[in-house]
Amino acid sequence: xxPARYAxxxxxxxxxxxxxxxxxxxxxxxxxxxxxKCGATExxxxxxxxxxxxVTYTIIHTPASQFKDQSPYALGICEFPEGVRLTAQVVDIxxxxxxxxxxxxxxxxxxxxxxxxxxxxxxxxxxxVI
Amino acid sequence: MEGIVGYGAHIPRHRIKVEEIAKVWxxxxxxxxxxxxxxEKSVPPPDVDTITLSVEAAKRALKRAxxxxxxxxxxxxxxxSHPYAVKPSGTVVAEALGAVPDCHCADYEFACxxxxxxxxxxxxxxxxxxxxxxxxxxGDTSQGAPSDALEYxxxxxxxAFIMGRENLVAEIEYSNxxxxxxxxxxxxxxxxxxxxxxxxxxxxxxxxxxxxxxKALLKKAGAEPGDFQYCVFHQPNGKFPMRAAKMLxxxxxxxxxxxxxxxxxxxxSGASPIGLTAILDVAKPGDRIFMVSYxxxxxxxxxxxxxxxxxxxxxxxxxxTRTLLDERLTYVxxxxxxxxxxxxxxxx
Numbered sequence: 001x002x003p004a005r006y007a008x009x010x011x012x013x014x015x016x017x018x019x020x021x022x023x024x025x026x027x028x029x030x031x032x033x034x035x036x037k038c039g040a041t042e043x044x045x046x047x048x049x050x051x052x053x054x055v056t057y058t059i060i061h062t063p064a065s066q067f068k069d070q071s072p073y074a075l076g077i078c079e080f081p082e083g084v085r086l087t088a089q090v091v092d093i094x095x096x097x098x099x100x101x102x103x104x105x106x107x108x109x110x111x112x113x114x115x116x117x118x119x120x121x122x123x124x125x126x127x128x129v130i
Numbered sequence: 131m132e133g134i135v136g137y138g139a140h141i142p143r144h145r146i147k148v149e150e151i152a153k154v155w156x157x158x159x160x161x162x163x164x165x166x167x168x169x170e171k172s173v174p175p176p177d178v179d180t181i182t183l184s185v186e187a188a189k190r191a192l193k194r195a196x197x198x199x200x201x202x203x204x205x206x207x208x209x210x211s212h213p214y215a216v217k218p219s220g221t222v223v224a225e226a227l228g229a230v231p232d233c234h235c236a237d238y239e240f241a242c243x244x245x246x247x248x249x250x251x252x253x254x255x256x257x258x259x260x261x262x263x264x265x266x267x268x269g270d271t272s273q274g275a276p277s278d279a280l281e282y283x284x285x286x287x288x289x290a291f292i293m294g295r296e297n298l299v300a301e302i303e304y305s306n307x308x309x310x311x312x313x314x315x316x317x318x319x320x321x322x323x324x325x326x327x328x329x330x331x332x333x334x335x336x337x338x339x340x341x342x343x344x345k346a347l348l349k350k351a352g353a354e355p356g357d358f359q360y361c362v363f364h365q366p367n368g369k370f371p372m373r374a375a376k377m378l379x380x381x382x383x384x385x386x387x388x389x390x391x392x393x394x395x396x397x398x399s400g401a402s403p404i405g406l407t408a409i410l411d412v413a414k415p416g417d418r419i420f421m422v423s424y425x426x427x428x429x430x431x432x433x434x435x436x437x438x439x440x441x442x443x444x445x446x447x448x449x450x451t452r453t454l455l456d457e458r459l460t461y462v463x464x465x466x467x468x469x470x471x472x473x474x475x476x477x478x
Contacts, residue, residue: 014226047228050189069469070176091177092143092460108185108226109177110213120213122181122222130449130458 003119013123016050016106018084019043027082050106052078052126057090057098066112074098078126090126097128105129132257133301133435135294136197136444138190139407140183140269141287141394141454144173146467148282154464155277162282167368171285171395173462174271175470180209181219183269183288183400185226191265191290192227194444196297199227203261204234206252208244208399210317210324211271212237223267234261241315242364243425244268245289245399250431252293253302264293270398275323276473283367285395289403299441300410300419302433304351308343309429316426326426332370335428340364340374343430344422348378351434355379358434359417362388362405364424366396380420387412394455399425406435408451415439 011017012030019031023040029048034041057076060067067073076090076098090098091109104126111123147170152159163169174183184207192199205224212219220235238244238251245268252264269288274280314335317324327335340363348354355361361380363371368391375385388405397404402423409419419435468474 010225014222015228089177091175092458108182108189110179110182111177120179120181122226125177128458130453 006119006121014108016048016124018046018048018082020046027084029084029086046082048080048082048084051129052080052104052106054090054098054100054102054104054126055079055085056100059095076104076126078104086124088123088125092127103129131298131301132253132293132295133298133438134291134410135263135297135299136191136193136195136292137290137299137407137410138187138194138448139287139289139404139451139454140186140190141404141451142172142174142178142183143458144175144460144462144470145170146173146462146464150464150467151282165369166279166282167372167392168282168395169392171283172287172397173467173470174286176472178286179213179271180207180211180269180288181213181222183271183286184219184223184267184290187269187288187290188223188227188265188267190448191292193448194299195263195292195294197263197292197294199229201263202227202229202233202265202292204252204255204264205229206236206238206248206265207267207269208238208240208246208248209268209270210239210241210244210398211273227265229265240429241425241427242366242398242401243423243429243431245403246423246431246433249291249293249403249433250305250307252291253305256293256295262294266291266293268399268403270400272396272398273317273323278323280324280326283391283396285397287394287397287400287404289400289407291403297440298438299444300435300437303418303436304347304434306343306347306350306432307429308339308346308432310339312339312426312428314426314428331426335426336364336366336370336424337374337377339428339430340422340424341377343432344374344378344420347420347422347432347434353434355384355420357418358384358420360387360409360413361385361420362402362409363422364402364430365389365391365405366401368392390451390455404451410437410441411445411450411452413437413441415441
């Protein structure tokens with residue numbers, strides 16, 4: 001991943017920062033300039049909770065090249081209490097134990113490695129609650 | 131008064147048993163288990179490294195401290211497995227915790243005592259009044275060469291401590307350091323795995339420095355082993371810390387709570403710091419804890435902590451160290467372990 005793009009995404013990938021519309025309260029990740037619900041342009045920065053519900057998931061057997069060594073892996077869409085849904089890997093769990101509606105928590109993990117010489121990219125994954 | 135305001139640990143859920151490693155190399159598992167007093171060790175999956183362990187441990191520490199990341203004046207990480215050769219681990223951790231930009235940040239290295247170094251310096255800055263809160267982390271995804279004795283112990287984990295002056299969970303009473311130039315364990319640049327000097331790592335290295343630091347600390351404090359409810363020492367295996375405790379006059383009972391090596395392995399810079407978190411999880415206000423780290427090369431840092439009333443309020447705010455160590459474990463075979471630890475050469 002290009003370092004400049006990676007750095008731009010740090011607020012939401014590292015800290016789960018979201019933008020909450022000051023007018024209607026809709027929450028966005030990543031940030032937006034205009035609220036698609038009410039058209040307002042002013043937002044406050046909030047941090048999402050670290051507990052989520054698994055909405056749906058799939059098992060990836062044929063991944064993109066940078067994730068080849070991790071396959072097969074589970075990819076889930078999870079809903080945060082703030083109403084936002086995010087997609088990330090679900091790890092540290094047997095596939096047979098995955099259930100839609102189950103509680104998961106967010107954990108900071110290495111997402112990808114840019115070959116032997118490039119930067120290491122970090123962000124969030126979902127794991128069972130402990 | 132200065133001390134620990136919040137603390138936390140993080141340990142990967144994956145484990146490998148001594149028998150699984152011994153099977154591959156034709157070694158005698160019972161003799162390793164008996165000799166090193168190890169049963170299994172934690173294994174970091176490929177998406178876990180010193181940075182991710184540090185972030186998760188620090189999040190628990192911040193929650194127990196009731197402190198926001200932005201209040202941290204310093205972020206220090208001690209490790210011998212920083213993911214980058216050039217680029218700090220601390221900047222990633224500080225960014226993830228929201229501690230940037232008004233924060234002093236450094237990565238420490240001193241073999242297995244890099245974590246206690248971070249604690250020593252963060253505490254010093256708090257005492258000097260330079261910062262209100264300092265985050266000190268000891269963590270590693272330790273390396274051990276295939277078939278080497280180290281492979282049975284080298285594991286992964288981290289502990290984090292928020293040092294401050296108010297709302298303490300444990301006050302620092304005394305600290306000291308003890309070091310000499312002792313070539314017992316090293317890793318040259320560009321080498322994957324550390325080398326060690328076999329039996330020389332024992333008496334002239336580990337035991338000399340751990341007991342040397344401990345005796346000096348006891349003298350400084352005017353204390354005796356019986357004055358403490360708990361002790362914790364660096365634990366490269368299960369055997370060494372038990373023997374060091376006995377040599378110094380501590381009992382097995384004082385040492386048991388922080389003695390995690392038999393099922394955790396050697397988390398290098400995280401070893402005695404994680405042991406301290408396990409003690410803080412169960413200690414009572416007024417209890418005194420005697421801690422001595424060890425880092426090859428060689429040196430030891432010693433601390434005497436006295437638990438404060440607030441400790442009881444924060445112990446169960448997040449997962450305890452024993453929970454992380456004992457629950458929801460996934461056991462892996464040697465092939466999976468070799469893949470996770472990048473021991474398989476893909477020559478294509």
